Amino acid sequence: MKKIVFTVVMIIAAVIFILPVIATLALSFWNGGEVSAEGYSDLLFNCFVFYPMFWNSVIYAAVITAVQLVVIIPCAFAFSQAKFKGKGLLFTFYIVLMMMPLQVTVLPNYIGLRDLGLLNTAWGIILPMIFSPFGVVVMHQYMKSTDSAIIEATRLETNSIFRIILTAVVPQLRVCIFAVVLFVFADCWNMVEQPMLFLNDDSLKTMSVFIVNAADYTGHVLFPASVIFIVPVFLLYLFFSDSLEKGLTFGEIS
Amino acid sequence: MKKLKRLSFNTKCKLCLLPSLAGTLLFFVIPYFRVLYYSVIDNQFRRNFVFLDNYIETVQNEYFLLALLNSLILIAVCVPVLIILALLISLFLSFGIRKLKALRASFVLPMVIPTAGIVLIWRTVFTDTSTPLPIYLLFIWKNIGICIVLLTAALTAADRSVYEAAKLDGAGSWTLHRKITLPMIAPTILFSVLLSIVNSFRIFKESYLFYGTNYPPDHSYTLQYFMNNNFLRLDYQSLATSAVLTSAVVFLIVLCGIFIQRRYNR
Amino acid sequence: MKKKAVLIFTLIFFAVMLLLTLTARSIHNASIPHVSARRLTNQIFTEEFADENGDMQTLKRYSLAIDRELYESGNIYVLTQTLINGEYRDTARLAHIETGAEAGRYIEVISGLNPIDRIITDAKGELYDGCEVVVVK
Incomplete structure (x- = not known):
């Protein structure tokens, strides 16, 4: 009896949460009071600025995610293995940085990019995001639950630190890497403020900016664009969802 | 080499x-x-050193105080609700009927939905803007996914044998979860809380699109509005000062989190 | 199994997006009128009028001329550039012309057109004011 009530409540909750998504999908096929795919033809065959923005989003998110992995895996590994004074403090600093709201970090980012002359270039979007501390913190938390015996054993075999990371650490971190890829990709995919503040040229901007400014374009492009916008991240989630369930636990913070 | x-x-x-x-x-x-x-300077061109004048001015600015208060209220109200809701849902998804696991996707999807389209839907549903409730709901709706992913993962990894043993000893499911499950996933809960606080600062984009103005009703005027308006006015001094003050507040929150954890461990 | 399906779907999605990126403009262009356009010429027009003494005088004017055939074929459209969806595209604007003297196959244009305007002379497809067109060389 209790189980049935719970199940019903759960299904209702799930429906409520999914409703806006379904509404987005439904509204993309709704045009002037009738069902039609006109919104899609308005978007795909009349709004050519959409395509560069779509590919910009794909490229930015893919590059940021890939390079971030290359940067944070050694970094998290070092945090768990290296011994030096002030390590705890440094890691606390990463946590504090992770907690900083966007409005606080955007200003230093802007100033840093301005001084390096990277405003209004693709690098202005990519570089600061690569060094966002979220991945390091998550990865380090997960690193605590890895088996250090394997790392010790590999250390006897090889002297190269990259070999150790590739053969002993990465396989153990698989699930965590999936999670980080998903979150970082979704985060990059959804960013709006950075492209709006750091970029001037429309040709460099992202699909998220297109959606925010959808009212400027002719036809009912907002909801069709939203549907296309959802697809890549949703596919990524589907791809990783099984692995994520298999265990993503976190040790204590700091 | x-x-x-x-x-x-x-x-x-x-x-x-x-x-x-x-x-x-x-x-x-x-x-x-x-x-x-x-x-700490008076303006970008003259660059006179004014020490704490900017800070005093900002702290006395009633809009800054209002914004800070609203941001803290948002955290105080939404984060606990969010975490409890996420915890209940993940508990059910992990210990409930297996077939319902597919429901998880419906909670996770909102995380990746672009806001601009959703806000239009929100606007038609919530016409009453006399309370910040629509924004609170939007925040919970959008951020529950990541918490559920983290918490279900932690629950799945939790040691089932302890759990089964306790069940044989005749512990009720409430006591069971409170005494065994909760401590096991405590670090993940704390991590989710921290992450939710981070995300609560990110709700500006949604709020901005919902109200469609830089000056929303007083109850929804958060720190991000204050900073965004300074950004628009290119008021670097005020912007820098509020960024420093906000980072100080966040710093304190993190220290509290770490302190709580240290105490809890002891 | 599920992963494979997701992977295949992802590939299809990006392949379709790539295909659309490469072909969307030509598909769009195929659906709108193709037109040819050219500038107008100037011609000499003579006008006769009576002066204050009642004598007939002729006045010669060198002014903008439109082909009689073109003028009589229907509405005259001028090629313009309009900002559509963030880029400048060729569109047809309906011109309201006032005509004057006639000379052979030409009719004088008094107002409604400029010497720099490009007039649509030939259109495959229905034109209307503000419609987007493709200019054929």
């Missing part, structure tokens, strides 16, 4: 930290000192 090989393991590990540290220094730390500098 030979030199690199002779380095000790510890040194090599430290070298691995370098790329991340360099980037962080370049884009966050060094420019942050610039921000600090901007916050």
